[in-house]
Amino acid sequence: MSGGGNKKKPTKAQGWEEAGSEFYQESYPTDGEFDALQRDVNPKHLATLLPSKQTRAAATIRPRTNDNRTIRRQTSSRSRRDSTVHRRASTAADVQVSMLPDLSENLSNEQTTWEEIMQIKAMPVPMSQKKEMKAKILNEPNLRLQGYEQLNWKRRKIWRHFASRLKEFNTKLELWKNSLKRIEGHFGTGVVAYFIFLKYLLFLNLFIFLIIFLFIILPTLLVNLNDDSEQNVTETDNVVLDLIQGTGFMERSILFYGFYSNQTFNYTINETVMYYNFPLAYVCIAVLYFGVSLMSIVKSAANGFKDRVIEGEGQFYQYCNLIFGGWDFCIHNERSAGIKHKAIFNEIRACLEIERLVEMKQNRTKNEKTRLIIIRIIVNIIVLGTLAGCGCAIYYALMFSKEKQKTALENNEADFLLFIYGFIPSITIVCSNVLVPFLLKYLVTFEKYNPTFVIRITLMRTVLLRLASIFTLYASLVEITEDDNITCWETFVGQQIYKLVLTDFATHILLTFFINFPRALVARHVKNSFVRMVGEQSFDLPKHVLDVVYLQTLCWLGCFYAPLLSVMSFVIFFLLFYIKKFACLVNSQPSSTIYRASRSNSMFMIVLLISFVAAVIPMAYSFSEVRPSPSCGPFRHLHSVWYEVESTFYSTPNWVQDIISFLTTAGFAVPVFLILFLLLYYFKAVNSANRQMVIVLKNQLVLEGHDKQFLLERLSKFMKQQQEHQKRLRQIDVLQDGDTNISSN
């Protein structure tokens, strides 16, 4: 071991010599091995004697005796392999070195001992041997740390202990752990990633709710407790209808925007007066929760993106991934295992198929090409037309319901009719969301894209559909509020979104328990193949992702107009987990398409990001451009919501104003942009250089491999010759012996 040689250093030459001899001993076959080898000389067998192979063989094949030599062998092998793979921390090698008994000057102290013990667990040896190693390390004389180091070490030890306790505690508390395990056992990691995503959204909403509660609802409640003057608006209408529609007493509750005041609160605590600028807080909280959501999305998306980049540029390793990472070792259910086999089989065939398709694509005739392009254009037009149609339908539904409600109010019709009219827009939206995807799915089959792209493009189209429906709703709401004399349009918008969320949730329940569940039952108990085909359903991941992302978008949009929507969405997400779990475990069969955890994760985040942007744009527009209604809410006398922030800005000290206005000038922005561009360019250049380097190194590796094979072959040939030569010599010897015998006789 060269490392050992360096460390001793009595004289340099001696050290090297020793190292050399050790190296020789280790890396080259001993005589016995050589003899064994000579019996069948074959480059393949020779190859197993190469140092790189030897090192692994030491850990795997050799019978393990417990003398120092094997341990040394293993350890040396480890450190050498590390250097080739560049993976493990360099400490690993050091630790291994210090395990050599002859390095007595490198006496370990408590800390290194502990680190050594921690290294053992990574070794591929059975437990009994690990125990021996541990005992050995513990028996070695070690130095007690002194003074500050001792203190430091103790602190770290306590901290580590505490951390492990905390982890234990945490795993116990972890939400839905058993459910996740069950789902994983049945459906594999891709589907579990979806449920983890759901959990992530749940916590995001919890956070949004908490900040809204702390900074908006709590202050309002406190003030209202102090002067409870205005609580005399209890109309004894139909309470249930009010509750569902968000009208009546709900309209003037803390649920909606209109309730909140535009005052600067002052609290008197111990005779000091505290001010709380409520409108400012209201804006800031909205900005805050959008900001936090964006950050957390970008952070997770970036993680996924990093994985994708590491995974190799694009599809380079798809086959290896499929074969070495294809089986989910956590599957423990026979039926799912069968389906997993089938899924992997399909995926393999699909991959091979794609390859053939690519070849075919190159061989397509011009005629076919033009036909396909025309088909695709037509399909896209139809899709756009459908989207526009949905938009129109939503717009007219809204107008219709508005008209009807007005006439119904004038004619004093029944509450129930009013209720129905009120829900027409929400029902239209939900219907289009449920029905149109089927059409899209059908249309995409004509376009002859490859399977992965089909999933992506249907998903994107469905996202577009949902966002478009939200957009139209929002736009038509704003339009209605402009020409109508609604007293508080923000509350009206809040009500609409509130209704939409409720309808959406109701649809989930309806679809899962009253349509899909009977279908699943039928499929399970009826033998008729047609009925089965109707009943059987697979867990269609993109659709379910859309469901939750859609709800989240509504929550983002609605939280400003109806602050309590955050707690509602928190509860809904919580229930949705169980609904989706039911849909997944009871209603569906494992899908025959493979959803990869890594890939689906980044897909979730991208979809979420798109809908986030779609939620922010209208909000930003209404913040800065739309005039708040004059008679309600925190911003009742202002030109725009953002005006509140501006006026606060103008009341800050001059130097703050100066700095901020400098930051917004071109003199500051242009250089910053330039620098950013330069940085971007620099990294791009580094990136392409690295890529080039990878290719060069890969080629070099291939060349080295060829060289190695060539040399091995030559060596084996040479050895064969040698053997034959020796045989001949021996024969000659024998003959000569015979001759001498004869002659002596």
Add this chain to the structure above:
Amino acid sequence: MGQGKSQFSEEELQDYQDLTYFTKKEVLYAHQKFKFLAPEKVGHNKNAKLPMSKMLNYPELNVNPFGDRICKVFSSSRDGDCTFEDFLDMMSVFSENSPKSVKAEHAFRIFDFDGDDMLGMSDLKQVIERLIGKDNHLSEQEMEHLIENVLEEADLDDDRALSFAEFEHIINRSSDFMNAFRMRL
């Protein structure tokens, strides 16, 4: 849990905690699971050796196409029979906390059917056959094509087999592997 606790001394538990990726509680939990496979045997001797057929009753191993290979790789007697310590080693490697390098090492051994320390054509073929299951068949040509593709992606030195370094290289680039090569206790 109380009964499980009595079977181990505090010292043993400390050893197990230090030498695996588990906490003491998890070790005890693992032992419960192990015991569940053969209550009468393990009840007498906590570290009893269970034959491979018993080990394969563990649900994850039962349906795993590489179940027998896993048992063999982790068995200290190399014949697939596992003691509790072997089982603990196995679960430790498959646990969430074990690093990629450890998982890669064991995955490589599991896939290396003939034990020549290389994943050759025959190893790959067996891996694929087990992956797609008994009921599905690839034609000879497809199989060849597939192996060809795998080698093309991963075989850097062009010797028609994957060495450990090459295998680890792929694993490092595969984000699915860490998720897939895992069993929850």
